[in-house]
Amino acid sequence: xxxxxxxxxxxxxxxxxxxxxxxxxxxxxxxxxxxxxxxxxxxxxxxxxxxxxxxxxxxxxxxxxxxxxxxxxxxxxxxxxxxxxxxxxxxxxxxxxxxxxxxxxxxxxxxxxxxxxxxxxxxxxxxxxxxxxxxxxxxxxxxxxxxxxxxxxxxxxxxxxxxxxxxxxxxxxxxxxxxxxxxxxxxxxxxxxxxxxxxxxxxxxxxxxxxxxxxxxxxxxxxxxxxxxxxxxxxxxxxxxxxxxxxxxxxxxxxxxxxxxxxxxxxxxxxxxxxxxxxxxxxxxxxxxxxxxxxxxxxxxxxxxxxxxxxxxxxxxxxxxxxxxxxxxxxxxxxxxxxxxxxxx
Amino acid sequence: xxxxxxxxxxxxxxxxxxxxxxxxxxxxxxxxxxxxxxxxxxxxxxxxxxxxxxxxxxxxxxxxxxxxxxxxxxxxxxxxxxxxxxxxxxxxxxxxxxxxxxxxxxxxxxxxxxxxxxxxxxxxxxxxxxxxxxxxxxxxxxxxxxxxxxxxxxxxxxxxxxxxxxxxxxxxxxxxxxxxxxxxxxxxxxxxxxxxxxxxxxxxxxxxxxxxxxxxxxxxxxxxxxxxxxxxxxxxxxxxxxxxxxxxxxxxxxxxxxxxxxxxxxxxxxxxxxxxxxxxxxxxxxxxxxxxxxxxxxxxxxxxxxxxxxxxxxxxxxxxxxxxxxxxxxxxxxxxxxxxxxxxx
Numbered sequence: 001x002x003x004x005x006x007x008x009x010x011x012x013x014x015x016x017x018x019x020x021x022x023x024x025x026x027x028x029x030x031x032x033x034x035x036x037x038x039x040x041x042x043x044x045x046x047x048x049x050x051x052x053x054x055x056x057x058x059x060x061x062x063x064x065x066x067x068x069x070x071x072x073x074x075x076x077x078x079x080x081x082x083x084x085x086x087x088x089x090x091x092x093x094x095x096x097x098x099x100x101x102x103x104x105x106x107x108x109x110x111x112x113x114x115x116x117x118x119x120x121x122x123x124x125x126x127x128x129x130x131x132x133x134x135x136x137x138x139x140x141x142x143x144x145x146x147x148x149x150x151x152x153x154x155x156x157x158x159x160x161x162x163x164x165x166x167x168x169x170x171x172x173x174x175x176x177x178x179x180x181x182x183x184x185x186x187x188x189x190x191x192x193x194x195x196x197x198x199x200x201x202x203x204x205x206x207x208x209x210x211x212x213x214x215x216x217x218x219x220x221x222x223x224x225x226x227x228x229x230x231x232x233x234x235x236x237x238x239x240x241x242x243x244x245x246x247x248x249x250x251x252x253x254x255x256x257x258x259x260x261x262x263x264x265x266x267x268x269x270x271x272x273x274x275x276x277x278x279x280x281x282x283x284x285x286x287x288x289x290x291x292x293x294x295x296x297x298x299x300x301x302x303x304x305x306x307x308x309x310x311x312x313x314x315x316x317x318x319x320x321x322x323x324x325x326x327x328x329x330x331x332x333x334x335x336x337x338x339x340x341x342x343x344x345x
Numbered sequence: 346x347x348x349x350x351x352x353x354x355x356x357x358x359x360x361x362x363x364x365x366x367x368x369x370x371x372x373x374x375x376x377x378x379x380x381x382x383x384x385x386x387x388x389x390x391x392x393x394x395x396x397x398x399x400x401x402x403x404x405x406x407x408x409x410x411x412x413x414x415x416x417x418x419x420x421x422x423x424x425x426x427x428x429x430x431x432x433x434x435x436x437x438x439x440x441x442x443x444x445x446x447x448x449x450x451x452x453x454x455x456x457x458x459x460x461x462x463x464x465x466x467x468x469x470x471x472x473x474x475x476x477x478x479x480x481x482x483x484x485x486x487x488x489x490x491x492x493x494x495x496x497x498x499x500x501x502x503x504x505x506x507x508x509x510x511x512x513x514x515x516x517x518x519x520x521x522x523x524x525x526x527x528x529x530x531x532x533x534x535x536x537x538x539x540x541x542x543x544x545x546x547x548x549x550x551x552x553x554x555x556x557x558x559x560x561x562x563x564x565x566x567x568x569x570x571x572x573x574x575x576x577x578x579x580x581x582x583x584x585x586x587x588x589x590x591x592x593x594x595x596x597x598x599x600x601x602x603x604x605x606x607x608x609x610x611x612x613x614x615x616x617x618x619x620x621x622x623x624x625x626x627x628x629x630x631x632x633x634x635x636x637x638x639x640x641x642x643x644x645x646x647x648x649x650x651x652x653x654x655x656x657x658x659x660x661x662x663x664x665x666x667x668x669x670x671x672x673x674x675x676x677x678x679x680x681x682x683x684x685x686x687x688x689x690x
Contacts, residue, residue, distance in 0.1 A: 164634055164671060171638035211590075214610040214632050214665075216649065245556075248592030248612030265559040267593030287559050289509055293516035304561065320559075326509060 005201070007139050009069045013202055013238030013259045015281055015314035021306060021343035022069035023336055024141070026242075027322030028062040029074045033329055035061050045090045049075055052125035059130045063138055065329070066336050070141050070202070071130055073195065075123055077145030077206055078153060080191055083119040085112040086154060094158070101157040103169060105176035111183060116191035123191075124198040131199035141240070142200030144192050146207035147184040147225040154180070163212040170221050181225040189232030196234045204240040204262065205229065208321075210253075211245020211264075218249055223256045230257030240283055244321055250275045265290075265320035270308035281314035286335070288319045291327045295334035302338040311345065350546070352484050354414045358547055358583030358604045360626055360659035366651060366688035367414035368681055369486070371587075372667030373407040374419045378674055380406050390435045394420055397470035404475045408483055410674070411681050415486050415547070416475055418540065420468055422490030422551055423498060425536050428464040430457040431499060439503070446502040448514060450521040456528060461536035468536075469543040476544035486585070487545030489537050491552035492529040492570040499525070508557040515566050526570040534577030541579045549585040549607065550574065553666075555598070556590020556609075563594055568601045575602030585628055589666055595620050610635075610665030615653035626659035631680070633664045636672045640679040647683040656690065 008022035030036055036058060039048060048054050058074040078096050082088045087099030102108060117124065130140050145153075153159075155166045170177045192203045207226065210218060230239055241258025247267040254261055260281035263272045265288075273282045290301050302317075309315040317339045323332065353367035375381055381403060384393060393399050403419040423441050427433045432444030447453060462469065475485050490498075498504075500511045515522045537548045552571065555563060575584055586603025592612040599606055605626035608617045610633075618627045635646050647662075654660040662684045668677065 162634060162669065164637065164669065167632075167634040168637050171635070171642060211611060214635075215613050216646075217632070245590060245611060248617070266556060266590060268560050272593070287512070287562070289507060289512040290516070290559075292509065292513050297516060301561075324507065324509065 007069065009141075009316060010139055010201060010238060012314055012316050013240070013281055017313045017345075019345055020340050021309065021315055021317050023317035023339040024068045024070040024072060025062075025066070025319050025323050025332065026072070028066060028068060028072060028332070029058045030323055031325035032323050032327040032332070033062065033065070035065070045076070049079060050122045052122050052129055055122070055126040056129035056133060059126065059140070060133045063134065066332055067340075068138070068336055070138050071134055072141045072204070073123075073127060073130070073143055073200065075126070075143070077143070077150065079120060079123065080116060080144065080187060081150065081154060083112060083114045083116075084154075085110075096153065096158060098153060098157045101165075102151075102154045102180060103165065105173065105179060108176050108179045108183065116187060117194040117197075120191070120194075124194055127195055127198035127200055139201035140199060141202045141204055142192060142195030143204040143206060144188045144195075146205045146210070146241075146243075147181045147188060147229060148213075148222045149207050149209045150184050150188070151177075151180050152209050160209075163209065167217075170217065174221070177221060181222070182228070185225040185228040186232065188229045192229075193232075193234050196237050200237075202238040202240065203233065204242055205258070207241070207243040207253075210243040215249035215252060218246075219252050223252055226256040240316070242283065247272065254280055260314070260316060262318065263320065268308055269305055269315075270310065273309070273312075278312065278314070281316065282309070283316040283318050285318070285320045288321050288324045288327070291319075291323065291331045291335060293331075295331060298331055298335050299338040299342075302335060303342050306339070306343050311343070317343075352414065354486075354661060355484055355546060355583060357659055357661050358585070358626055362658045362690070364690055365685050366654065366660055366662050368662035368684040369413045369415040369417060370407075370411070370664050370668050370677065371417070373411060373413060373417060373677075374403045375668055376670035377668050377672040377677070378407065378410070380410070390421070394424060395467045397467050397474055400467070400471040401474035401478060404471065404485070405478045408479065411677055412685070413483070413681055415483050416479055417486045417549070418468075418472060418475070418488055418545065420471070420488070422488070422495065424465060424468065425461060425489060425532060426495060426499060428457060428459045428461075429499075430455075441498065441503055443498060443502045446510075447496075447499045447525060448510065450518065450524060453521050453524045453528065461532060462539040462542075465536070465539075469539055472540055472543035472545055484546035485544060486547045486549055487537060487540030488549040488551060489533045489540075491550045491555070491586075491588075492526045492533060492574060493558075493567040494552050494554045495529050495533070496522075496525050497554050505554075508554065512562075515562065519566070522566060526567070527573070530570040530573040531577070533574045537574075538577075538579050541582050545582075547583040547585065548578065549587055550603070552586070552588040552598075555588040560594035560597060563591075564597050568597055571601040585661070587628065592617065599625055605659070605661060607663065608665065613653055614650055614660075615655065618654070618657075623657065623659070626661065627654070628661040628663050630663070630665045633666050633669045633672070636664075636668065636676045636680060638676075640676060643676055643680050644683040644687075647680060648687050651684070651688050656688070662688075
């Protein structure tokens, strides 16, 4: 721990001044990168996740290629749902599909109970192998889906446009919803703690779909469970709490917890940080689509975000959501270079 | 005009006190309603729009059924694109598809020029027939897509998840983008003015997809064109400017114009109104999915929104987006009743 604990990204999580603004990208290990596409052509997605050698390789490659300040574990937020016995499948083109969706208390009670540390050994093997490979150069960020986002997959059976089934369950059966969220919040905390025990030095909680909710529904039906997850985590390890489309209730996300709040590009970083309060860090927030612009334009946009961050301690540069598959890798490299150069203090 | 100009919905647009909070719903004439489904089973969607008798019937029916305070023209924002020669089709299930998408300045120049007042006579016939049928009981709200939302359909060829093609055009060819937006903003103003000339007493501009943008991109590439549309409208007719997912840059939407800003459910109405400033009206903002809850829960949610509006002049009650097809009509009726009862002054 001692080797990397002064690393800019961990220092920024503690809101300490850093020599430059640290940067990583959500989905920096992904389809936009040739090295990944080659592996993906030979293996099914789940097989890549479950082979700790390959998953570790995929995790480490972008660190070397992009010169980012952290590795992010190659995995999928839905891995945690598979041992529940819900029939998770990754279909070609359509994304993940869950066969046995949840729509009642009985369904919630039928979900298989398990210990993530035992049921997902390949994840922690990957973490250990990544840490060995990184050798203290940059920290590894572990991650998990937040209870709401996980629950929405279980209820909808996949991704959704309106999250109608999820909202219908919340409205019509708040007891079943609470049971489901309690199960998921406890499971998520255990899963992240096992990643930390294996070597992850920070963790990010993805509540990617929380932005479908009204502030009131978020506060009533989600916030207490996200808070339970975060308070259940190993003390001292920084937590990044990320969501999208939640610019209207950032204060509530902050109230749920996290040392750093990850925001998307639909807000200005300065007004978002003012809204959150400066006693918490902020991560973001370039539009992933902006990486399709020219390197010159990308540099201008990076400068604008850094200007809004005002050189204050506690900013981690990132996109506002994951790297898009259509992104030219050289533009990602240009972005990382621009962040490092323009923020150098 | 004199008969309805004191109607609560028009008074609210002028931020005058009203005896109760006026209410209407986006897509109040739509698939959730049996009367509509019956007509739709017998006619293609475009045929319904183009038959002024049927379109007028569809427009008027929910006013009687729901006791709302305004009629909203039954039409589609893409009707305005058809005479451009882009090959608009409504396919079953997939929604609208545009065959000849726009991705260059040449494509923009190839768009057929036309006068909406001449090319879409059925729309204005519908407006006249609706006004005759309503006989001054409630006003008719006309509407159009805002330039950005129309442009995104022309560029993407349909609805989109990430609006990548649109953003790519903006970044790579800002001249073509400007040409397209100038064309659309002028066309939209003419189209709305013709609706007003035919009898619409207020208009709503739908920038439904503006929320995919960063505040900076909205301000640079969209705001000036929306402003051009709004300043080109017949003076004295209230303009409602609606969008979704834009809680992070409501001030910019307000700067683009409109007497009333329509907000979605991802913001609290009070903080949104504070952000907009109280020298503009506000419309919203119940989550359309909340109409799947019980009438009791709907009433509680209505009360909460009214509480946040604080009885201040200038609030029009509405959903945060259109009525969902799955919505029970009795819940919509319960919502309208609750708004009228609970806001009665």
